[in-house]
Amino acid sequence: MSYECILTELRGSGERKTGLITLNRPKQLNALNDQLMDELGQALLAFDADDGVGCIVLTGSERAFAAGADIPTMAPHDFMSAFKTGLISKNWETILQVRKPVIAAVGGFALGGGCELAMMCDFIIAADSAKFGQPEIKLGIIPGAGGTQRLPRAVGKSKAMDLLLTARMMDAAEAESAGLVARVVPADKLLDEALAAAETINGFSAPSVALIKELVHQAFQGPLSDGVKIERRYFHALFGTADQREGMDAFMNKRKPEFKHR
Ligand SMILES: CCCCCCCCCCCCC[C@H](O)CC(=O)SCCNC(=O)CCNC(=O)[C@H](O)C(C)(C)COP(=O)(O)OP(=O)(O)OC[C@H]1O[C@@H](n2cnc3c(N)ncnc32)[C@H](O)[C@@H]1OP(=O)(O)O
Numbered sequence: 001m002s003y004e005c006i007l008t009e010l011r012g013s014g015e016r017k018t019g020l021i022t023l024n025r026p027k028q029l030n031a032l033n034d035q036l037m038d039e040l041g042q043a044l045l046a047f048d049a050d051d052g053v054g055c056i057v058l059t060g061s062e063r064a065f066a067a068g069a070d071i072p073t074m075a076p077h078d079f080m081s082a083f084k085t086g087l088i089s090k091n092w093e094t095i096l097q098v099r100k101p102v103i104a105a106v107g108g109f110a111l112g113g114g115c116e117l118a119m120m121c122d123f124i125i126a127a128d129s130a131k132f133g134q135p136e137i138k139l140g141i142i143p144g145a146g147g148t149q150r151l152p153r154a155v156g157k158s159k160a161m162d163l164l165l166t167a168r169m170m171d172a173a174e175a176e177s178a179g180l181v182a183r184v185v186p187a188d189k190l191l192d193e194a195l196a197a198a199e200t201i202n203g204f205s206a207p208s209v210a211l212i213k214e215l216v217h218q219a220f221q222g223p224l225s226d227g228v229k230i231e232r233r234y235f236h237a238l239f240g241t242a243d244q245r246e247g248m249d250a251f252m253n254k255r256k257p258e259f260k261h262r
Helices: 034-049 079-085 090-097 113-120 135-139 147-155 157-166 172-178 187-202 206-218 224-240 242-252
Strands: 006-011 017-023 053-059 064-066 102-106 109-111 123-127 131-133 183-185
Touching (some): 017 034, 017 187, 053 187, 113 131, 147 157, 183 187
Parallel strands (some): 053 102, 123 183
């Protein structure tokens, strides 16, 4: 499949590869327009459906992961046109349908919709050059793709309010200490580190990987007691897989497991 606003390729040396998606509107700092998000949705769903793909890595350019929704696209709208069209691509939620891990490799600016997109991924590895923010208030609007909901859950109420109300950016170190980012790496090592993390995950049992992703997202949905109950059932269920037998046999026989991903 050829795209205009993104680049896609398969990376990795193992049986299960990593689907690498690079946002590719560098002149506009990867601003998210309809075409980019429609292409991103297609690429995400294609990698998710490919049994040869274990993980997906989403990245941008050195200067910007994404500087937000495309402002010239939004500017002409009024309430009714925004309300009727949903304003930006129907694909806003597509990334949330993906069952495989999506790692955001963020260098440079991740602002507005760019920060929201990164927060929709399963975890963020940031370059030391990364800057995060939700500066929508400067445009006379507010975040529209989960920024006011996911940011407080990631960094706490006070820091989220500070970032949302002052429109200031936070650098990679602050983002990591606040809990938004899993780890910070040198900018020139960002993609290597993200692909290495994906390669590690690709080697583990696919049912375990999928259930960990599903259960961590469940932790934000309901009461702890419900989440623990659901986790316990999935824990028991994995004892019905060949990979559980392979994983425990490999440990007891002091050898590397060869998971069959079932
Ligand atoms: C399939 C699943 C998809 C899931 C998608 C999930 C996300 C949903 C996406 C929709 C979200 C909608 C709701 C969202 O909350 C709303 C927003 O995002 S509003 C926009 C928020 N962002 C901003 O306000 C940042 C705007 N940009 C800047 O402040 C500055 O550009 C900068 C980033 C601080 C960099 O400044 P400089 O280094 O000085 O560089 P320039 O300003 O000269 O920029 C270079 C070049 O890029 C163009 N550009 C930058 N940002 C945008 C943008 N957001 N839209 C369009 N174009 C942008 C800028 O105009 C310059 O272009 P040039 O003038 O040279 O032609």
